[in-house]
Amino acid sequence: MTILQLIQKPQLRGAEMFATQLSNELTGLGHEVMVVALFPGASELPCKGTFIRLDRPIGKRWFDYEGWKALANLIKIHHVDVVQCNAGDTLKFAVFSQLFCGWKVPIIARNASMVSAYIQNPLIKWLNRWLYSRTQAIVSVSHLAAKDLNQLFPETKVKTTVIPIGINQQPFTSVAWKNTPPTAFQIVHVGGFSFEKNHHGLLSIFEQWLKRCPDSHLHLIGDGPMRAEIEQAVAKNNLTDTISFYGFSKDALHYMHQADVVVLPSIIEGLPGVVLEAMYAKTPVIAYNVGGISEVIQNGATGYLVEKGDEQGFVEALEKVYKNDQDEMIKNAYDLVVEHYTNPVLAQHFVGVYSKVLK
The missing domain is CATH 3.40.50.2000 (Glycogen Phosphorylase B;)
Structure with a gap:
């Protein structure tokens, strides 16, 4: 046809x-x-x-x-x-x-x-x-x-x-981080700069997380109408040295593969491909429980699911990723994606x- x-x-x-x-x-x-x-x-x-x-x-x-x-x-x-x-x-x-x-x-x-x-x-x-x-x-x-x-x-x-x-199954290639040593705790967010992606909430979460783990860096991959506003907020809160902006990138999957964790504190979603890509990239993912995300993330089994707006819960999930071995969860998530998505x-x-x- x-x-x-x-x-x-x-x-x-x-x-x-x-x-x-x-x-x-x-x-x-x-x-x-x-x-x-x-x-x-x-x-x-x-x-x-x-x-x-x-x-x-x-x-x-x-x-x-x-x-x-x-x-x-x-x-x-x-x-x-x-x-x-x-x-x-x-x-x-x-x-x-x-x-x-x-x-x-x-x-x-x-x-x-x-x-x-x-x-x-x-x-x-x-x-x-x-x-x-x-x-x-x-x-x-x-x-x-x-x-x-x-x-x-x-x-x-x-x-x-x-x-x-x-998702498309493909091999991974090495990519270079911006403005941060490879030894830092690398946090990646992939998404357009629009209100539903909740970048302001992400900045709040990241500021709280920095108090626990100062050697962390947030990588924002994507572009959109709110980017300038978020860049201003980053500068105002003196976060410029710990947050990098990448714009749209065809290498988003490869950055996720190199990351320590992928985060998605969206307030509105259907079923975001970035969650599936992170799972395929064998990287732990933390997301708010909105839309269809709970259909792929089983809390503690294939990722970490946090109730919308619970910034403290999000920080605690970051703590779990930072301190604990995630091998079993990563395997569960990868197997789920390859078999069904x-x-x-x-x-x-x-x-x-x-x-x-x-x-």
């Missing part, structure tokens, strides 16, 4: 990275796949197949008839069988294109987060209910994310399937969803 993966823009973010990795797996299974980016972006995604940049102006996304027509032409020219929308404005863009241009290809929405945290306004809730009504299937990243969506829009339950995010396995599940909507 021919599958069109719609992404927001070329960026090294979870939704776009997974859509690209999934596309590569689907291509390997013999399907024709194209990844279509709606808006301009500077990053190069690791796409092995057809990658198309529409470069539509993001300010016109509510009334971009030319963009909707361009998507419709791609669907017609390439005889697309199914369109998968991956986060951001992709579902809205596809539905409007279908409505105004008249194409009939099934639309699959990928739900990668806890939508109720973002949909508060009654008008926005009505719009999203209508958008989901135009889909033939919804693939949710975790059981909790699916439950959240189905409670907000009960009519979506009958067409929701849970398929988690996956690799992209070749998940690609087969997606093919099952596509085939079902095409019957």
Whole structure:
């Protein structure tokens, strides 16, 4: 079959990275796949197949008839069988294109987060209910994310399937730390600088941890709208010598592999790929218990799970990693990921969803 993966823009973010990795797996299974980016972006995604940049102006996304027509032409020219929308404005863009241009290809929405945290306004809730009504299937990243969506829009339950995010198995390479000796206790956080990633909370946790272990360094990998604000907070709190910023990095997995611990104190998540990558990288992971994280982290068995907002509990988990042997937990986590969360396995599940909507 021919599958069109719609992404927001070329960026090294979870939704776009997974859509690209999934596309590569689907291509390997013999399907024709194209990844279509709606808006301009500077990053190069690791796409092995057809990658198309529409470069539509993001300010016109509510009334971009030319963009909707361009998507419709791609669907017609390439005889697309199914369109998968991956986060951001992709579902809205596809539905409007279908409505105004008249194409009939099934639309699959990928739900990668806890939508109720973002949909508060009654008008926005009505719009999203209508958008989901135009889909033939919804693939949710975790059981909790699916439950959240189905409670907000009960009519979506009958067409929701849970398929988690996956990881690519690959060898690790050596990378250089910034501004810190290799003997320091290396703490890595990977994630965009947005409110749900809770960087301010992370800084608070790190300050408390430094009182116990001054020879520690926090590495922040990622970029985003709040980066300048966090950099200012780091300078204001005199943490510049103990925190390094890396921006977007294709080597994030390798940094995690070299780290002593990976931390994720997010306040909103679906099922973040960084948790799975840390487990695959054989590095202990500590995360707040939000979204579907508890579906992969069993506290003390495959990682450390801390209740949201419990900064003291987070510091105590860091203490456990610092002082105790984590070999058994690391093995449990690695085995879980390799058995259930690799992209070749998940690609087969997606093919099952596509085939079902095409019957």
